[in-house]
Amino acid sequence: MVEQASVGVPFWILSVIVLVSGFMVVSLKNIFHCALFLIFCLTGVAGIFVLLNAEFLAAAQVLIYVGAVCTLMIFAIMLTSNMTSKKIIQTNHNAMVAFFGCMIFTVSVVAMLWITTRDGIWHMATELLPENNVLVIGQLLMTKFVVPFEVVSIVLLAAMIGAIVLARGEKA
Amino acid sequence: MSESLGMLELARVFGWLHELLVDTGLGEPWVTIITYAVLAVVVFGVLAVLALFLVWWERKIAGHIQQRFGPMRNGWHGWYQTIMDGLKLLQKEDVIIATRDKPVFFWAPVICFVAAFLAYVVMPFGKDLIVADLNIGILYILAVTTFTVISLLMAGWASHNKYALLGGMRSAAQVVSYEVPMVVSILVIVLFVGSLSMQDIVTAQSGNIFNWFIFRVPFGPIAFATYIIAATAEANRTPFDIPEAEQELVAGFNIEYSGMKFAMFFLAEFINLFTVSAIAVTLFFGGWNGAILPSWLWFLLKTCGVVLLLMLFRWTYPRLRVDQLMRFSWKFLVPVTFANLIIGAIIKYAGWYW
Numbered sequence: 001m002v003e004q005a006s007v008g009v010p011f012w013i014l015s016v017i018v019l020v021s022g023f024m025v026v027s028l029k030n031i032f033h034c035a036l037f038l039i040f041c042l043t044g045v046a047g048i049f050v051l052l053n054a055e056f057l058a059a060a061q062v063l064i065y066v067g068a069v070c071t072l073m074i075f076a077i078m079l080t081s082n083m084t085s086k087k088i089i090q091t092n093h094n095a096m097v098a099f100f101g102c103m104i105f106t107v108s109v110v111a112m113l114w115i116t117t118r119d120g121i122w123h124m125a126t127e128l129l130p131e132n133n134v135l136v137i138g139q140l141l142m143t144k145f146v147v148p149f150e151v152v153s154i155v156l157l158a159a160m161i162g163a164i165v166l167a168r169g170e171k172a
Numbered sequence: 173m174s175e176s177l178g179m180l181e182l183a184r185v186f187g188w189l190h191e192l193l194v195d196t197g198l199g200e201p202w203v204t205i206i207t208y209a210v211l212a213v214v215v216f217g218v219l220a221v222l223a224l225f226l227v228w229w230e231r232k233i234a235g236h237i238q239q240r241f242g243p244m245r246n247g248w249h250g251w252y253q254t255i256m257d258g259l260k261l262l263q264k265e266d267v268i269i270a271t272r273d274k275p276v277f278f279w280a281p282v283i284c285f286v287a288a289f290l291a292y293v294v295m296p297f298g299k300d301l302i303v304a305d306l307n308i309g310i311l312y313i314l315a316v317t318t319f320t321v322i323s324l325l326m327a328g329w330a331s332h333n334k335y336a337l338l339g340g341m342r343s344a345a346q347v348v349s350y351e352v353p354m355v356v357s358i359l360v361i362v363l364f365v366g367s368l369s370m371q372d373i374v375t376a377q378s379g380n381i382f383n384w385f386i387f388r389v390p391f392g393p394i395a396f397a398t399y400i401i402a403a404t405a406e407a408n409r410t411p412f413d414i415p416e417a418e419q420e421l422v423a424g425f426n427i428e429y430s431g432m433k434f435a436m437f438f439l440a441e442f443i444n445l446f447t448v449s450a451i452a453v454t455l456f457f458g459g460w461n462g463a464i465l466p467s468w469l470w471f472l473l474k475t476c477g478v479v480l481l482l483m484l485f486r487w488t489y490p491r492l493r494v495d496q497l498m499r500f501s502w503k504f505l506v507p508v509t510f511a512n513l514i515i516g517a518i519i520k521y522a523g524w525y526w
Contacts, residue, residue, distance in 0.1 A: 059315040062315035062316070134311075
């Protein structure tokens, strides 16, 4: 709205990075390289968040996805023996299922775009961005959205305990 | 890029440069881009020299603790020893193994080196000396430092060497475990300041020395103690240096690296040391606040003080075993930091702070 003109070039660079590295994630043979390209892809998405003035989301994206999720993924790859040897086939025969899954996603995104822009106007919030949006996010999380926030925390806690129980097995 | 990214405060110092560029009649994006580039080079240069100094300082301290002199040959007390070492590493043959993972092997030191510098975008060196005062300041630092872990994992993997792989994995496990107490101990300070911005954290501690968070009992000293322990682990230094434990892993993740690639890992390690100390100064020791001397000098002196503390840790404490390390983090540090956070929240809510 305010700075569409200046957003142009960085946006296209980031989009190309995200799309190319996203394609690499699903097409490369070496699973370790796939994980690294996933990091690249998610960092590019964080860059797009910065362009949209959502710095908090960008930092959270890098902290959680790159710092935690991808690190654990690489960790799992390293712990699995012969994960990248030539004998192990990295692909499976579920291409058709994946295709339909992707089609459903694409159709829903297009449908959503069509519904929101049906009257030919790209609707945007008319309010100005608050000066300190981190403060507003924090206040909203603790007041208006406190129930969903707590539910997510409990789900994550349950998943964590479940993972520990599963990993621990019968012994001890 | 955008106004919300924070004001280019360091550009005020370089105002003459900006005006010079405007006078040459360049277009607006180019003036900003060139100013940013010059800023980046200046910050990079200062930090690179600082890293060289820290390497020399560490060797001197190690030497004196072990009743020897350390480097003595090059200049007064060997002051340009690390410069000569750097030149030597530049000229050395880059020995690379045939079975390496080519692109990953190449990019690992590059990412490690770049990630080490990223934190300095929001570091308040002085009153107006900050590249960009982002409103997510400290969160940004926590986010970008995760790239260091990724680079260590990459180096460990690409080297095709079991010691390197073990070193990389140990490093990842350690950093992921110690990130939790580190973030929670930082959170106590953020709770009191009510802002994530580094400059806000510093200005909240202005006035007299008892406004520093280290002196705000009970939560301040506890938060500092847990932070400095976790930071030592994050910087992979003794007593938490199992990723490169010489006796167990030869040299850890960087075993197959030589020449300039090794030097990049080595310098990045010292820049990370300076980073964690600078964060400690910003959070607990009032940042650039101080009387008489200029603010950037206070920042530098205080940071060097914390660096000295970490160096003393390194040369006086024995190394922890892997299982002790994990137990210490999850069964001691995490509960303590969370209890501290609750204490801090109660004090803040009840208004018992001054």
